[in-house]
Amino acid sequence: MNLVNGAASDAASATDRGLAYGDGIFRTLLIRAGRPVWWRRHAAKLASDCAAVGIACPRLDQFERDLGALARETPDCVIKIIVTRGSGPRGYAPPVNASPTRIVTSSPLPAHPRDWHEHGVHVHLCRLRLARQPVLAGIKHLNRLEQVLARAEWNDPAVAEGLLCDTGDLVIGGTMTNVVLVRQGALVTPDLTSCGVAGVTRGLVLELARENGVATHVQAVSIDDLLGSDEVFLINSVIGVWPVAKLDCRTWPVGPVTAQVRKWLQSADDR
Amino acid sequence: MNLVNGAASDAASATDRGLAYGDGIFRTLLIRAGRPVWWRRHAAKLASDCAAVGIACPRLDQFERDLGALARETPDCVIKIIVTRGSGPRGYAPPVNASPTRIVTSSPLPAHPRDWHEHGVHVHLCRLRLARQPVLAGIKHLNRLEQVLARAEWNDPAVAEGLLCDTGDLVIGGTMTNVVLVRQGALVTPDLTSCGVAGVTRGLVLELARENGVATHVQAVSIDDLLGSDEVFLINSVIGVWPVAKLDCRTWPVGPVTAQVRKWLQSADDR
Secondary structure (H helix, E strand, O other): OEEEOOEEOOEEEOOEHHHHHOOEEEEEEEEEOOEEOOHHHHHHHHHHHHHHHOOOOOOHHHHHHHHHHHHHHOOOEEEEEEEEOOEOOOOOOOOOOOOOEEEEEEEOOOOOOOHHHHHOEEEEEEEEEEOOOOOOOEOOEOOOHHHHHHHOOOOOOOEEEEEEEEOOOEEEEEOOOEEEEEEOOEEEEEOOOOOOEOOHHHHHHHHHHHHOOOOEEEEOOEHHHHHOOOEEEEEEOOOEEEEEEEEOOEEOOOOHHHHHHHHHHHOOOOO | OEEEOOEEOOEEEOOEHHHHHOOEEEEEEEEEOOEEOOHHHHHHHHHHHHHHHOOOOOOHHHHHHHHHHHHHHOOOEEEEEEEEOOEOOOOOOOOOOOOOEEEEEEEOOOOOOOHHHHHOEEEEEEEEEEOOOOOOOEOOEOOOHHHHHHHOOOOOOOEEEEEEEEOOOEEEEEOOOEEEEEEOOEEEEEOOOOOOEOOHHHHHHHHHHHHOOOOEEEEOOEHHHHHOOOEEEEEEOOOEEEEEEEEOOEEOOOOHHHHHHHHHHHOOOOO
16 A cells, blocks of 8 residues: 555656656665664665755654554554655756655565575675765665666575675675674674665664673675674664575584574664 | 656655656756757667666656656746656665656756856865766666765756866866866867766767867876866856856966857757
8 A cells, every 4th residue: 555645545756756767766674563663774774865965854743643654554564665755847957846755555574485584585686786976875865876787686585685786896685685794793784875775673773782791893804804704784663684694615503693683673663 | 847657746656766766867957848859869868877776767758748748838847857767665675666756857947157158157066976886887877875865966057067087086076067178189088987977969079070070089197188178168068158257366367169069059949
């Protein structure tokens, strides 16, 4: 079900700048037992991503009314929120009085094998390299052709995710996930100041680790760093944690730190 | 007026991948006296851009029927054609049986001062740097947040265009135009294998120059190269040629080669 600016509708404007230019941002989150998970964090990221591209973010209570309506219909679902700059005449110049478009969509929970949480996933190392654009780095904006082309590199359903490096061959993350390495008991995750999406789950995992006395490092990560890690796992707001069992030829057992992070997240529903 | 898959409509699907991911391509062209200008070239570029991102390009006769309908209504107008991969479920993976969306829109001719063609335009040197992504370079795809943010850098109506460099400080082009330098009688235009859009007018200008015995060079262009040029001009399918009169502090008179290129283009309607 789709709500477009609060009204049930399958239609967006044909002149919406989200369609014309990818001029907008989005979020993906879970509703569980009728409640949006980590909503406070998603709301904060909606606001900061909108600010980063100069879009006036709709009011929080508008999103919450949408989420409430969708949760009443389907108490357990995946929610996608899109905010665009709205419609406008032809041309890149943002309209002075743009009225943002708010699209909130519910979808069924994904049908990934449950096994993936327990025994880990197989990951493809993508050939495509992400461009370095510091001005857009970290933001979950609607310019996602790189991810579409990267995701088109494999169609083996046994491969859960693709891992992306940037044009400098640094590891950035999965097409739809952030990546975390475990090295000597510490969590290491790529610096995302040149590209990538700084997800809500990534922020939460780093916070939970610090609260629990686990060291965290946000830094440049090479493929060799990754292959030399004790454990590797993928995170996002829908899947939670997937241990990486296999990346091309390298395999890992599911490690204790990954299992611990998964437990932290499972009891952090209200964060 | 908008035609969505051939039918008059202001609505696109709220789950179109053009909106979700910028998963599509576009064109902008003129209809003059009821006839699309340089249509053969635009049609070829539609096909090659679709192929570059793996979208099945709609048939030529479908576009031509749309253009005919819009031209009957408004014999002189600007046409924008968007082709997206179509609607699909959540997730980056391109749907196997995606059915592309075709949106063709007519707008009034732009109201730029006529003076700009004769005496040249003022250009802003953008602070934003374009990311280098060879896989998407040259393609007029829907991921245009860089151009939106660059265009938001100025709102002085006397400034006609913004000039963009890439993250390596090479000159790439305007937000909506290609740039051509004149150096010792030869045309020099930036190499676009790392970023930028290789426009139809750019291809035509290079072809016309060669046919007329004017040397052409497609190469890396620095800001110093640009500032040291005898003439500079901007081109696209809607404006034709704008001589650059001023870039920040540097000024140029309108030169003879720019005027010549403008004449070539004016008599090349059927190309």
